[in-house]
Amino acid sequence: MGLIDNINKLFDHRIRLGIMSILMVNDDVDFNRLKELLDVTDGNLASHTKTLEKADYIKIEKSFIGKKPNTKYMITRLGKEAFKKHIDALEHLIRNQE
Amino acid sequence: MDSKKYLDDISQIKDLMNRSSRFISLSGLSGILAGVYAITGALVAYFFLLPQDDSYVVIHGWNFKLIVGILITVAVLSFVSAYLLTTRKAKKNNEKIWDDTTKRLLLNFFVPLVTGGIYILIKLNSQHYGLTASLMLIFYGLALVNASKYTIGTVQYLGYTQIVLGLICAAMPGYGFWFWVVGFGILHIVYGSIMHFREEKA
Numbered sequence: 348m349g350l351i352d353n354i355n356k357l358f359d360h361r362i363r364l365g366i367m368s369i370l371m372v373n374d375d376v377d378f379n380r381l382k383e384l385l386d387v388t389d390g391n392l393a394s395h396t397k398t399l400e401k402a403d404y405i406k407i408e409k410s411f412i413g414k415k416p417n418t419k420y421m422i423t424r425l426g427k428e429a430f431k432k433h434i435d436a437l438e439h440l441i442r443n444q445e
Numbered sequence: 446m447d448s449k450k451y452l453d454d455i456s457q458i459k460d461l462m463n464r465s466s467r468f469i470s471l472s473g474l475s476g477i478l479a480g481v482y483a484i485t486g487a488l489v490a491y492f493f494l495l496p497q498d499d500s501y502v503v504i505h506g507w508n509f510k511l512i513v514g515i516l517i518t519v520a521v522l523s524f525v526s527a528y529l530l531t532t533r534k535a536k537k538n539n540e541k542i543w544d545d546t547t548k549r550l551l552l553n554f555f556v557p558l559v560t561g562g563i564y565i566l567i568k569l570n571s572q573h574y575g576l577t578a579s580l581m582l583i584f585y586g587l588a589l590v591n592a593s594k595y596t597i598g599t600v601q602y603l604g605y606t607q608i609v610l611g612l613i614c615a616a617m618p619g620y621g622f623w624f625w626v627v628g629f630g631i632l633h634i635v636y637g638s639i640m641h642f643r644e645e646k647a
Contacts, residue, residue, distance in 0.1 A: 361457065364454060364457065364458065365457065365461050368457070368458040368461040368462050368465075369461050369462070369465040371462065372462045372465060372466040373465055373466055373545075376465070376545075380465075380544065380545060383541070383544075384461060384464060384465050385461075434455075434458070437451045437454060437455060438455075440451055441451050441452060441455075
C-alpha cells in the first residue's frame, strides 16, 4: 500500500482543512465565525462547505435568529473518521521522510 | 512531495483548533494583580477588622459588613484589571475578545463560582461561617478547572491547587484566614508570574 493512499484529496486544500480542524474541536460553528477564523470571502467559504457537505463530512443546519438567517456547521461521524485518518497519514508521511 | 507542506498543514490544523476553541489572550499580569489586591485586602482586614483577642466577628456587625465590602472590592478590582489587561493583549495579538469561545469560557467559569457564592451566603445567614474560606477556595478552584478547557494550561493547574488547598483548609479549622491568603494571594501571584514569563518568551 502506498503511503499516499490515505491522504484525503478533499483535505488537500487550506480552507477545507481549516474548516475540518475547527469543526473537530467545536460542537457547532456558524458561518460568520468560520469566515472570521479562516479569513476568507463568503463565496469562497460557501463553495468549500458545499464540497464537504456533498462528501457527508459536515452537516449544515439552517435556522433563523429573529429575522436573520443563521447557518450552523457540524462535523459528521464520517467526517471525524476521515479527518483522523488524514492526520495519521500526514504523520506517517512526515515520519517516513525524516 | 515534500514534508514541508505536510508540516505546514499540521501547524495550520493546530493553530485553528486552538484559536477556534481556546481563549489565549488571558493576561498573566492580571493574575499577579489579583494576588496583590487579595493580600492587601487581607492585611487591612487583619490589622483593622479582625478581632484581636478572644471576641469574634458577629454576623451583621459593623466589621463583618466591612469584611464583605473588602471581599467585593478585591473581586471587582481583579475582574476589572483582568478585563482591561486581557483586552489590551487581545488587541496586540489582533484577536477578538468577545467571541463564542469567550462566552463559553465565562459561562463555564461563573456557573460554579456563583453557585458557591450563593451557597456561602446561605450558610453565613445561618451563622455557619467556619468553612467560608475553604468553600471559597474549593468553588473558585472548580470554576477555574471548569473554564480551563477553553483557555491555556496554567489556569487548570491553578484550579487544582485551589481545590486541594480548600480541602486541606476544611480539615484545619481556625486557619481559614491564612489559607485564603495563600490561595487568593500567593497562588495568584505565583501562577500569574509563570503565565507572564511564558508570554514574554512567546
